[in-house]
Amino acid sequence: MKRFFLATALCACASLATAEEPVIYTTDESFDDVVFGLENAILDEGLVIDSVSHTGDMLERTKADVGGEVTIFTKADIYSFCSAALSRKVMEIDPMNVQFCPYDIFVAQQPGGQVMIGYRPFPAGEMQEVQLLLDGIARAAIGME
Template sequence: MKRFLMATILCATASIAQAQDPVTYATEDSFDDVIFGLENAILDQGLVIDHVSHTGDMLERTKADVGGEVTLFTKADIYSFCSAALSRKVMEINPMNVQFCPYDIFVAQQPGGQVMIGYRTFPAGEMQEVQELLDSIARAAIGLD
């Protein structure tokens, strides 16, 4: 019984860790060009941007206050939005899919690095349709569609 419990915990931990790995795309485009492309790609899907989190600015602004010494990002923004139709579809299958809404795509650039765009992955099953939507938006934002 103890072995079974440990195996179950290890499998669950592996699934959680796997679900946390983001999908990212690097580009030579400027941060501002990627942001422009992302905004257009979201709007082209008929979606509304609910919120933009300027995470990079916040981290830099509070760096000294929290004892940080490293500039993590030159710029980093997270765009939050939702699809009423797709959200309803996945929540009718499993109401606990509410935890994934709104959906987020980030654009970030580390000092001296390329701009990257990406999103968190979702569990297998109905949430893969949301992941496909996010992938199509991220790819369109940098001209990979």
């Protein structure tokens, strides 16, 4: 019985946790120009792009299959990459920082809207160094250096 109450309490606490808002920058640049800037900014840091998820294409391609009627994004891609040195540094401090790797930056545009570039914020502590890296890359991609 004691375990049941503990599990219930843990579930209640977990359900109260809310995700932080993403860090987002908007620009009047075209989607393709922002993507080009992002790719270059990642490479300029000496990093390798692990993958690009074409989330906007997937959502549009599957819209009818799942009963959707709205075009959410005209384009939306998510770039995944990692820094071996920085990842090692933060994981030596706390091995559970593995949950944050690889790092992602998204570029998206909603119909009729500006292009957005952003990322999920990281928790306080050692992961703030990763957040500074992502912020610098996102800002460089749109010329906000």
